[in-house]
Amino acid sequence: MLSGVRSAARKRLFRSDPAELLGVANWSETGGGGAGGHQHWWTALENNFVLEATDDEYGGVVVDADRLPADRAAFARSLAASLSYWKSVGKKGVWLKLPVDLAEFVPLAVKEGFKYHHAEEAYLMMTYWIPDEPNMLPANASHQVGVGGFVINDQMEVLVVQEKYRGSSLDGVWKLPTGFILASEEIYTGASREVKEETGVDTEFVDVVAFRHAHNVAFHKSDLFFICMLRPVSSEIKIDETEIQAAKWMALEEFVKQPFIQEDHMFQKIMDICIQRLRKCYCGLTPHHVVSKFDDRTSTLYYNVAEPEDVNCSAA
Amino acid sequence: MLSGVRSAARKRLFRSDPAELLGVANWSETGGGGAGGHQHWWTALENNFVLEATDDEYGGVVVDADRLPADRAAFARSLAASLSYWKSVGKKGVWLKLPVDLAEFVPLAVKEGFKYHHAEEAYLMMTYWIPDEPNMLPANASHQVGVGGFVINDQMEVLVVQEKYRGSSLDGVWKLPTGFILASEEIYTGASREVKEETGVDTEFVDVVAFRHAHNVAFHKSDLFFICMLRPVSSEIKIDETEIQAAKWMALEEFVKQPFIQEDHMFQKIMDICIQRLRKCYCGLTPHHVVSKFDDRTSTLYYNVAEPEDVNCSAA
Incomplete structure (x- = not known):
C-alpha cells in the first residue's frame, strides 16, 4: 500500500x-x-x-x-x-x-x-x-484518465464533434466528445464538463458503460478511458473554438454508419454496447458515494444498479 | 488529446x-x-x-x-x-x-x-x-491503479491476508489481497499476480465487479481501485513475508461478520456485490482485446458479457 x-x-x-x-x-x-x-x-x-x-x-x-x-x-x-x-x-x-x-x-x-x-x-x-535488498518504494502515478460522452436525445440523435487537432485519417469524421479528467475530478463530473466545454450542451450523467485500458500512451504512461452515457438537458450547440472544429446532433444510424466506426473493431463494439444500453439490455456502472473507516475517505464506488424499468437487468 | x-x-x-x-x-x-x-x-x-x-x-x-x-x-x-x-x-x-x-x-x-x-x-x-493565452499543455499522469482480489473456493472460503504494515485499527483484521498494478500491466494480470505474490495461490481472472475512485491519495494523486473476482486453481498458501503477516482460507460468513467489514459502509457494499456476483445475480465487466484504427493500438475493453448460465443477466 x-x-x-x-x-x-x-x-x-x-x-x-x-x-x-x-x-x-x-x-x-x-x-x-x-x-x-x-x-x-x-x-x-x-x-x-x-x-x-x-x-x-x-x-x-x-x-x-x-x-x-x-x-x-x-x-x-x-x-x-x-x-x-x-x-x-x-x-x-x-x-x-x-x-x-x-x-x-x-x-x-x-x-x-x-x-x-x-x-x-x-x-x-x-x-x-538504503538497504541491500530490492527497492520497496512505491512507484509514481501510472495512469491518465479520459472520458467519452455518449449523449443521445429523444429523437435518437447523438451529440458529435470534429476535433481541430486530429490525424488526417480523422478528416471529416464525427466522433463522441472526449477529454481527460482534471486533477481530483470525478469521472461523472468530468464527462459532463468535457461535453459542456466542447459542445455547450448540458447533460446529466447516467452511467459508465465500459472502459478501455491502454498502455504506453502519453509520456509512456497507461490510459484508462471511461465511456459514459449522459442524458442531455439542453440542446443548443456552442463549440469551444480552441479545440473543436464543429459539433452537431447526428442521427444515431448515420453516426454508426460512418466508415471510421464500421472499420474499427473497438468503436463498433463501443457503439453496440451503447445501443444495448439504450434498449435497457445492458447494465452500466453508476457512481455511489461511500465512506470507508479504513482510510476515513469519501470516495465513489461504481457498480451496477438496475433502474426499476430495466426488467432484464437483475443487478438491483 | x-x-x-x-x-x-x-x-x-x-x-x-x-x-x-x-x-x-x-x-x-x-x-x-x-x-x-x-x-x-x-x-x-x-x-x-x-x-x-x-x-x-x-x-x-x-x-x-x-x-x-x-x-x-x-x-x-x-x-x-x-x-x-x-x-x-x-x-x-x-x-x-x-x-x-x-x-x-x-x-x-x-x-x-x-x-x-x-x-x-x-x-x-x-x-x-510561450503564448499569451491559457496553457494548453497536457497534464502529467494523475492516477495510481490498484486491484483487490476476491478469491473464493468451492467450500465458500475466501482467500484473506493480514498485512505486515498496517494501521493499528487493522490489528487482527483479515482482508482481501490488494496491491498496485505495475507499469503497463493489465488489471486482470495484476490482480492474479498480487494474489500469487501475497498468498502463493494461483488464480484465473473472472471479472471486475466494481471500482472505487478516490482523490488526494499517494503524492496527492487520485486512485482507481478495481475489485476483481478470481477463481482459485491451487489452494496451498505460501506468503510473501516482506509484506504479509499471514494468509488463510476463511469461511465467507466469518469473513463478512468481522466488525471491520460490518462497520464499514464501503466494504459492506463491496462484499454484497461479490456475494450477488457469486449467486449470478450481478454482471461484472470482462476484459476483451480490441484493436482500434484510431491509434493502431491493442488495448483491453472491459464490458458486461453474461455467461450462458447467468439467466438473470441479459447483457450477452
Whole structure:
C-alpha cells in the first residue's frame, strides 16, 4: 500500500544524536574541557547537521522540505552527513522533496545517489533506497484518465464533434466528445464538463458503460478511458473554438454508419454496447458515494444498479 | 488529446534560420565580404545555436534530449537563444527532457522560466508555454491503479491476508489481497499476480465487479481501485513475508461478520456485490482485446458479457 508515505501520522521529528553523528560515544563528557573545546563541538555539529526529517511507517524518512539549508554548500554537506546517519541507524527509503526555487540542489542530490521519483510544477521528489535488498518504494502515478460522452436525445440523435487537432485519417469524421479528467475530478463530473466545454450542451450523467485500458500512451504512461452515457438537458450547440472544429446532433444510424466506426473493431463494439444500453439490455456502472473507516475517505464506488424499468437487468 | 506529444510523427527536424536568429534579414548577402566576415557570422552562429528540436502536432516543439550541448554555459546560451527564436516564429509549448546525467542543467532551465512537468527515474521533463493565452499543455499522469482480489473456493472460503504494515485499527483484521498494478500491466494480470505474490495461490481472472475512485491519495494523486473476482486453481498458501503477516482460507460468513467489514459502509457494499456476483445475480465487466484504427493500438475493453448460465443477466 502506498498510503503510508503521505497519510502517515508523522510519528516524531528527529535530529541525529550529535555524539552518534560524530562517532563519539559520550560527547558531553569528552567535550567537557574549556570553553574552546565546547565551541569546537558546536562548530562541527553545525557544519554536519543532519537534515530535519520525520519517520514514515515503513522504516524510512521524509526530509522536511521547509527546513532545508539555504545554500548549496551547506545542503551538500548536510545531505552527505544525513545519509551516513540514516545508514548507521538502519533507515530504508529516503524521500527528498526539492521545491522548484531550490532547483540548484537537484544536481547535488543526484551526485549523492538520489533518484528522480516524480515531479509536479512546484517540486521535484527524489528518493534514495538504503538497504541491500530490492527497492520497496512505491512507484509514481501510472495512469491518465479520459472520458467519452455518449449523449443521445429523444429523437435518437447523438451529440458529435470534429476535433481541430486530429490525424488526417480523422478528416471529416464525427466522433463522441472526449477529454481527460482534471486533477481530483470525478469521472461523472468530468464527462459532463468535457461535453459542456466542447459542445455547450448540458447533460446529466447516467452511467459508465465500459472502459478501455491502454498502455504506453502519453509520456509512456497507461490510459484508462471511461465511456459514459449522459442524458442531455439542453440542446443548443456552442463549440469551444480552441479545440473543436464543429459539433452537431447526428442521427444515431448515420453516426454508426460512418466508415471510421464500421472499420474499427473497438468503436463498433463501443457503439453496440451503447445501443444495448439504450434498449435497457445492458447494465452500466453508476457512481455511489461511500465512506470507508479504513482510510476515513469519501470516495465513489461504481457498480451496477438496475433502474426499476430495466426488467432484464437483475443487478438491483 | 494528449497523444500528440509522443505519438506524433515527428514532422521535420529544424534548426533556426541563422539570419532570423541573429536579426539579419538576409545574412548571406550582408555577410558576403571577405573570408573574415564570413568567419564572424559562423562564430556568432555557433555561440547562439538553437537547440535541436522537432515540431509537435500542436504548434509546439520537442527539444532533442540526445543532442543537448555538453556544458552548462553552452546550454544556458542555447536555451536563451532558442526561446527567442521559438517566440519569434510563433511556437506554443516547448518540451525539454533533461536526462538525469544532465541534472546540472535543471536550475538553468528553471532560471529561464521552464516549469517541472513530470519525472521518471531517468529524466525530468520541463515545459515552457510561450503564448499569451491559457496553457494548453497536457497534464502529467494523475492516477495510481490498484486491484483487490476476491478469491473464493468451492467450500465458500475466501482467500484473506493480514498485512505486515498496517494501521493499528487493522490489528487482527483479515482482508482481501490488494496491491498496485505495475507499469503497463493489465488489471486482470495484476490482480492474479498480487494474489500469487501475497498468498502463493494461483488464480484465473473472472471479472471486475466494481471500482472505487478516490482523490488526494499517494503524492496527492487520485486512485482507481478495481475489485476483481478470481477463481482459485491451487489452494496451498505460501506468503510473501516482506509484506504479509499471514494468509488463510476463511469461511465467507466469518469473513463478512468481522466488525471491520460490518462497520464499514464501503466494504459492506463491496462484499454484497461479490456475494450477488457469486449467486449470478450481478454482471461484472470482462476484459476483451480490441484493436482500434484510431491509434493502431491493442488495448483491453472491459464490458458486461453474461455467461450462458447467468439467466438473470441479459447483457450477452
